[in-house]
Amino acid sequence: xxxxxxxxxxxxxxxxxxxxxxxxxxxxxxxxxxxxxxxxxxxxxxxxxxxxxxxxxxxxxxxxxxxxxxxxxxxxxxxxxxxxxxxxxxxxxxxxxxxxxxxxxxxxxxxxxxxxxxxxxxxxxxxxxxxxxxxxxxxxxxxxxxxxxxxxxxxxxxxxxxxxxxxxxxxxxxxxxxxxxxxxxxxxxxxxxxxxxxxxxxxxxxxxxxxxxxxxxxxxxxxxxxxxxxxxxxxxxxxxxxxxxxxxxxxxxxxxxxxxxxxxxxxxxxxxxxxxxxxxxxxxxxxxxxxxxxxxxxxxxxxxxxxxxxxxxxxxxxxxxxxxxxxxxxxxxxxxxxxxxxxxxxxxxxxxxxxxxxxxxxxxxxxxxxxxxxxxxxxxxxxxxxxxxxxxxxxxxxxxxxxxxxxxxxxxxxxxxxxxxxxxxxxxxxxxxxxxxxxxxxxxxxxxxxxxxxxxxxxxxxxxxxxxxxxxxxxxxxxxxxxxxxxxxxxxxxxxxxxxxxxxxxxxxxxxxxxxxxxxxxxxxxxxxxxxxxxxxxxxxxxxxxxxxxxxxxxxxxxxxxxxxxxxxxxxxxxxxxxxxxxxxxxxxxxxxxxxxxxxxxxxxxxxxxxxxxxxxxxxxxxxxxxxxxxxxxxxxxxxxxxxxxxxxxxxxxxxxxxxxxxxxxxxxxxxxxxxxxxxxxxxxxxxxxxxxxxxxxxxxxxxxxxxxxxxxxxxxxxxxxxxxxxxxxxxxxxxxxxxxxxxxxxxxxxxxxxxxxxxxxxxxxxxxxxxxxxxxxxxxxxxxxxxxxxxxxxxxxxxxxxxxxxxxxxxxxxxxxxxxxxxxxxxxxxxxxxxxx
Numbered sequence: 001x002x003x004x005x006x007x008x009x010x011x012x013x014x015x016x017x018x019x020x021x022x023x024x025x026x027x028x029x030x031x032x033x034x035x036x037x038x039x040x041x042x043x044x045x046x047x048x049x050x051x052x053x054x055x056x057x058x059x060x061x062x063x064x065x066x067x068x069x070x071x072x073x074x075x076x077x078x079x080x081x082x083x084x085x086x087x088x089x090x091x092x093x094x095x096x097x098x099x100x101x102x103x104x105x106x107x108x109x110x111x112x113x114x115x116x117x118x119x120x121x122x123x124x125x126x127x128x129x130x131x132x133x134x135x136x137x138x139x140x141x142x143x144x145x146x147x148x149x150x151x152x153x154x155x156x157x158x159x160x161x162x163x164x165x166x167x168x169x170x171x172x173x174x175x176x177x178x179x180x181x182x183x184x185x186x187x188x189x190x191x192x193x194x195x196x197x198x199x200x201x202x203x204x205x206x207x208x209x210x211x212x213x214x215x216x217x218x219x220x221x222x223x224x225x226x227x228x229x230x231x232x233x234x235x236x237x238x239x240x241x242x243x244x245x246x247x248x249x250x251x252x253x254x255x256x257x258x259x260x261x262x263x264x265x266x267x268x269x270x271x272x273x274x275x276x277x278x279x280x281x282x283x284x285x286x287x288x289x290x291x292x293x294x295x296x297x298x299x300x301x302x303x304x305x306x307x308x309x310x311x312x313x314x315x316x317x318x319x320x321x322x323x324x325x326x327x328x329x330x331x332x333x334x335x336x337x338x339x340x341x342x343x344x345x346x347x348x349x350x351x352x353x354x355x356x357x358x359x360x361x362x363x364x365x366x367x368x369x370x371x372x373x374x375x376x377x378x379x380x381x382x383x384x385x386x387x388x389x390x391x392x393x394x395x396x397x398x399x400x401x402x403x404x405x406x407x408x409x410x411x412x413x414x415x416x417x418x419x420x421x422x423x424x425x426x427x428x429x430x431x432x433x434x435x436x437x438x439x440x441x442x443x444x445x446x447x448x449x450x451x452x453x454x455x456x457x458x459x460x461x462x463x464x465x466x467x468x469x470x471x472x473x474x475x476x477x478x479x480x481x482x483x484x485x486x487x488x489x490x491x492x493x494x495x496x497x498x499x500x501x502x503x504x505x506x507x508x509x510x511x512x513x514x515x516x517x518x519x520x521x522x523x524x525x526x527x528x529x530x531x532x533x534x535x536x537x538x539x540x541x542x543x544x545x546x547x548x549x550x551x552x553x554x555x556x557x558x559x560x561x562x563x564x565x566x567x568x569x570x571x572x573x574x575x576x577x578x579x580x581x582x583x584x585x586x587x588x589x590x591x592x593x594x595x596x597x598x599x600x601x602x603x604x605x606x607x608x609x610x611x612x613x614x615x616x617x618x619x620x621x622x623x624x625x626x627x628x629x630x631x632x633x634x635x636x637x638x639x640x641x642x643x644x645x646x647x648x649x650x651x652x653x654x655x656x657x658x659x660x661x662x663x664x665x666x667x668x669x670x671x672x673x674x675x676x677x678x679x680x681x682x683x684x685x686x687x688x689x690x691x692x693x694x695x696x697x698x699x700x701x702x703x704x705x706x707x708x709x710x711x712x713x714x715x716x717x718x719x720x721x722x723x724x725x726x727x728x729x730x731x732x733x734x735x736x737x738x739x740x741x742x743x744x745x746x747x748x749x750x751x752x753x754x755x756x757x758x759x760x761x762x763x764x765x766x767x768x769x770x771x772x773x774x775x776x777x778x779x780x781x782x783x784x785x786x787x788x789x790x791x792x793x794x795x796x797x798x799x800x801x802x803x804x805x806x807x808x809x810x811x812x813x814x815x816x817x818x819x820x821x822x823x824x825x826x827x828x829x830x831x832x833x834x835x836x837x838x
Contacts, residue, residue, distance in 0.1 A: 001234075002027075002028060002030045003027050003028075003029035003030070003057045003058065003223065003230070004029065004056045004057050005029045005031045005032070005057065006034065006052070006055075006056040006059045006060065007022075007060045007062055008034060008036050008039060008059065008061050008078065008106075009033050009034065009035050009062050010035075010064020010066075010075060011035065011036070011037075011064055011065065011747055011749045011750060012062055012065065012105075013685075013689050013690075013741070013746045013747040013749070014062075014063060014156075014206060014686065014689050015062050015063075016688075016690075016693050017206075017208035017209070017685060017689050017692060018062060018103065018207075019033060019692065020688075020698065021207065021215050022060075022219060025216060025219055025223065026220065027223050029057075029058070035076075036062075036064065036076040037076045038076060039076040039077045040076055040077050041076070041079075042077075043077060044077030044080040045077070045080055053095070053097070054237050056098055057098055057099060057230050057233070058098060058099040058100070058223075058226075059098050059099070059101075060101045060102075060106070061100065061101070061102045061103070061105070061106030061109055061110070061202075062103055062104075062105070062106055063104030063105050063106065063206060064747065065567060065569055065570075065747050066105070066568060066750075067108075067118065067159055067566065067567050068105065068109045068112050068118055068159075069118055078106075078109055079109065082109075082113040096229075096232060096233040096237075097199070097233075098199075098233065099199040099200075099222065099226040099229065099230065100198075100200040100202075101200075101201050101219075102201070102202030102203070103202070103203060103207070103208075104203075104204060106202060107192075107193070107202035107203055108161055108204075110193075110195075110200055110202045111161040111173060111190075111193060112161070114172050114195070116161050116162060116164060116173060117162050117164070118159050118161055118162070119159065119160060119162055120158060120159055120567075121157070121159065121160050121187075121189070122181075123181075123813055124157070124158035124570075125155040125156075125157055125181065125813075126156050126157075126158070126564065126570035126571060126813055127154065127155075127570065127571070127677070127678030127681045128154070128155055128674055128678055129153065129154055129155075129211055129674075130152070130153055130155055130181070130205070131150050131151065131152055132152075132153055132177040132178070132179055132191055132205075133177060133178045133179060133180070134151065134177045135175055135176055135177060137176055138175075138177050138192060141176055141194060141221070141225065142177075142192055142194065142201055142203075142218055142221050142222070142225075143176065143177065143192075143214075143218065143221070144221050145221070146214055146217060146218075149214065150213075151177075151213055151214055152211065152212065153179070153191065153203075153205035153206070153207070153209075153212050153213070154205060154206050154209035154210075154211045154212045154681065155204070155205045155206070156205075156206055156570045156682070156746075157205075157567065158565050158567045158813070159567050160189050160190065160204065161204070163175055171196065172196050172197070173195060173196065174193060174194050174195070174196050175192075175193050176192040176201075177190075177191045177192035177203075178190055191204045191205055192205075199229045201222055201225075203218070206685070209681070210684055210685060210700050210703065211681055211703075296394045296395065296396040296493075297393065297395060297396065297474075297491040297492050298395065298396055298397050298398070298399055298491065298493075298496075299395045299399070299414065299417070299437075299489065299491040300398075300399050300401060300489065300490050300492075300496070300500075300503075300504060301398060301399070301401065301436075301487060302400075302401040302402065302487075302488040302504045302507075303485060303487055303488075304486040304488070304508060304511055305483075305484060305485050305486075306484040306485070306486060306517065307484070307517065307520035307521050308484060308520075309520045310484060310517060310520040311516055311520075312479065312484070313334075313336060313611070314516045315479070315517065316332070316334055316343050316345075316479060317608060317611075318514045318515060319345070319510070320345060320604075320621075321604075322510045322513075322514065323345070323347060323477070323506075323507060323510055326506055327347040327348070327503075328348070329348075329352060329623055330345055330623075331346040331440045331441075331471060331620075331621065331622050331623070332344070332345050332619075332620065332621040333345075333435075333618075333619070333771075333772065333773060333781075334611075334620070335481060335617050335619070336615035336616055336619040337615040337616050337617050337709060338617060339707075340481070340617030340618060341480065342433060342435075342480060342481065343478070343479045343481065344440075344476060344477070344478050344479075344773065345476060345477045346435075346437075346440045346475070346773075347473060347476065347477075348471070348474065352367070352368075352471045353366075353367070353472040354366070354367045354368070354469070354471045354624065355387065355439075355441075355468070355469075355470050355472070356466035356468065356469050356624075357377075357380070357383045357447075357468040357469075358463050358466055358467055359446055359447060359463060359467045360459070361377075362376060362377060363375060363376055364377050364382075364383050364386060364468075380447065380451045381451075383468060384451070384731065384735060387439060387468075387774070388729075388731060390472055391438055391439055391774055391775075391776060393438075393491065393776045395414035395491060397412070397413060398411065398412050398413065398416070398417045399496065401504060417777075418778070420432070421643070421777065422641075422644060425644055426644065430480070431480070431483060431485075433478035434639075434641070434775060434777075434780075434781060435476060435773050435775045435781075436478075436489050436491075436775055436776055437473055437475070437476045437489055437491055437776055438472065438473065438773060438775035439773060439774040439775075440470065440622070440772070440773045441468070441470030441471055441771065442468075442469055442622065442629060442766055442769055442770065442771040442772075442785065443467070443468050443734075443738065443770050443771075444463070444466075444467040444468070444764070444765055444766055444769040445739050445743065445763075445765065445766075445768035445769045446463070446467055446763055446764065446769075447467040447468055447738070447769065448739030448740070448769065449738075449739055449752055451735055451738065452737065452739060453748060453749050455753060455756075457756075457761075457763065458756070458761035458763075460761070461761055461763050463765070465627045465766060465790065465792055466624075469622075469624060471624075474490055474491055475489070475492075475503055476490070477489070477507065488503075490503050490504070491776070513526060544579075544580070544581040545578065545580050545832070545835060545836070546579040546580075546581075547578050547828075548577070548578060548824070550821060552576075553574075553576055553821060553824065554817050554818075554821060556576075557574060557815065557817045557820055558817065559758060560574050560754075560758060560811040561811065561813065561815070564811070564812065564813050565813070568750055568754060569746070569747065569750055569751045569754055570682055570745065570746050570812070571679060571745035571751070571810050571811065571812050572745040572751055572754060572755060572758070573743050573744055573755070573809070573810050573811070574755070574758060574808050574809065574811050575755075575764065575767070575806050575807065575808025576759075576806070576808060577762075577764075577804050577805065577806050578805040578806075578807070578832060579803070579804055580789070580802070580804075580805065581800060581801075581802055582602075582800070582801040582803060582835070600623055600628075603621070603791070604621070606630055606835075607619075609833075609834040610630055610631075610632055610789075610830065610831065610834045611632065613711075613830055613833050614632045614710055614711055614830030614833075615632065616631075616632035616633055616634045616709065616787060617634060618633040618634065618636055618772075618783030619632050619633070620633070620771050620772075627790060627791050627792055628790065628791045629771065629785070629788065629789075629790045630788065630789055630790075631771065631786075631789070632788065632830060632831070633771075633783040633786050633787055634652060634707075634709055634712075634786075634787065635650060635716075635740075635742065635783060636648070636649065636782075636784075637650075637737075637740050637772075637783055637784045638734055638780070638781075639779075640729075640730025640731075640733060640734075640779065640781075641730070641778065641779055642729050642778030643779075645695075645722065645724040646695075646720065646721060646722045646723075646724070647691065647695065647720070647721045648718065648720050649687050649691065649719045649737075650716055650717070650718050650719075651680070651683045651684065651717055651741065651742045652714045652715065652784075653676075653679040653682075653683050653715060653742055653810055654671045654676040654677070654679055654715025655712050655713070655714055655715075655809075655823055655826065655827065656671055656712065656713040656714075657711070657826045658709070658710070658712050658713055662713070664706065664708060664713070667706060667708075668706045668713075671704075671706055671715045672706075674814065675814035675815065676715055677704055679715075679810045679812055680704050680715050680717055682745070682812075683717075683741045683742050683746065683810075684700060684703065684717045684719065686741040686746045687719050687741055688700070690741065691719060691721040691733065691737065694721065694724060694728045694733045695721030695722060695724050695728075696723035697721065697722045697723050698719065698721050698722075699719070699720050699721075699722070700717060700718070700720075701718045701720050702716065702717055702718035703717050704716075705717070705718075711826075711829070711830055729778070730774075730779070730780045731774060731780065734770075734774075734782060738770065739752070739768060739769065740768065740769075742810075743768040743786075745811075765792075765804065765806075766785050766788070766790045767785055767806030768784070768786070769784075770782040770783065770784060770785060771785050786807075786827070787827065787830050787831055788831060789803050789834070789835075791803050791804075792804060803835065805831045805832055807824045807825075807827040807828040808827075809823045809827070
């Protein structure tokens, strides 16, 4: 029978890294993860608890925020576990207890239970690496086989246990390892210990961190050292169940086994998996009932190769402007800088097919005609399931226009195209696009908070823009920056001639006539009427720019550091918003009175300025009826490929301003400090935890590499998940990992709750959320909305539109308040300059 392990997760955001560490051991234990809040004091003290003790060979009390000196609802019944075990161990039952292993907060709980006090460290040690000084007892116990090795350990704690057997009045606890903190007068801090007579081990540090060494070897030692105890314990339980010498205990275990299984099934951690909406037939609307009767569309594909010397950035700009003339409002996801290599444009033939949702409304709005349609939803779960249904398009065939001999068309199945793209990716090639049409838009920070963390948002602060805003595009253009190849796609239910005349031919002719394409071919530019979107000539009256107040921002940093010192968080991403009021008239003498159209031109002008000032690999331009998002994000949040069963995240933590005199070597020296690396490491460990819930294998392929951008140097890590679990898709991973950990801190849930207090319960909105696409072939790519600006609407023809620009930084115990203020201003600068220039 496999070893049974119960991991009690105290909402630490690192628990599933422990699961991975246990899973890869040679004993291959079966692991059940239960949030600590579900093991209530009432449950632990009840007659149900013996059944749980009988089921599990090992109980792991995981790390978490907070302090063992003060109980809270998240900790559940952890403080009562020891009393319950002692009750059965010391009473007439003579219970043989399970093995207990404590990590960080669990370490403190165990030692506090045996009389050793817990105090604050002079300075928190969050994301910092220390080397263990193993005792002689430790060398033959938890750290056996590691003698002579430097055992580096990652620490996430602001409290420590003061080991004092005289104070405790007993010698039950045996120290196994210590460390000394630099700059704290060499303070000796207990890092590992065990109970003298019972099978209890604990470590203060995090053996599961990517930068901790020998974590697996230490856990192997726990199982090795407790092997005989576990054998005897199982024999004892079998005797209890087979005989009648302890009838009350036998009845308690047997009668409550079914109750226990139901309890664990209902409460254990599991990732959310989307189902096609509606999952309850009562919610199905008649329009969706009739969907099966609609003819399945054909995907048309046309490929154009550009000249080698074409300037891709200029080409993308000109193409958007010219196609806008006959296709209307578009969305753009542009790789305006390395390491991005693709740009995608989404278009619609008529009114955009758009989905919007405001938290906590009971409906989602679908706009595809002049009369919007409202879908009743019970929760945000229904919103995602509806979107999953929308993206589930059945393509009847793929027509590759002009790809056969003598420019004839070829036809293949959609599955064949999927296989071609998949095979190409498996070879490491980037020759095929990842967007063939589908949903493009954004998910707000608050949507992630509510959906991903189940943390409510303040309803006194209403949303100014939708929390989820996505447009379904049937027509798209993909541009490969490396191969200079353009893919024109559409999937519609029209016949080929109509599709060719209304979309493929106009786009192809447009490309041939673009000034940048003609220049690259050595041809003279042709006289063409300039695109109407570029005719923005009104003289703006400078608007008001309201920057964050320095004193208020510094006060938030000071309060954040108090939360760090108390153990409630390891890192807090404190942010603030700059408000730009765009004043003036949008009448420019063109005779066009369409204010929405004129706003579009204004926004496009802002986007081009932002791209010139601060090009980034994950740039975006979105327009909706009342708002706009223009962004130059350097940070990929999540890319997925359902066909390969893999995903990738690229968190950024650590920023140095790039000037004419700053070299890469100087920037690297500044970014490789303990403070900057600790910021990045905490988010890497958090993301590993998030992704491990959805993928069997999680690998850090780049740890804290320095990347160069036009205005900054950034410390970037890359985490890759492979072998998605059964039933999981990229959209599930997106939901389960929001909001971005790089914008919250760690542990994520508690940090978000603290940030709501620090930021006055003001909504961040689109800032700190994600923007990107979810395509019909099973791909997705989303970036963190930073270095961006979004508008929240205007009033009348003499427009006063409000723009918001968010910026902030990760606060750790090592943060300097003045340096954090300067870093926030550096991040704000790129987006703010477009308004200052205007």
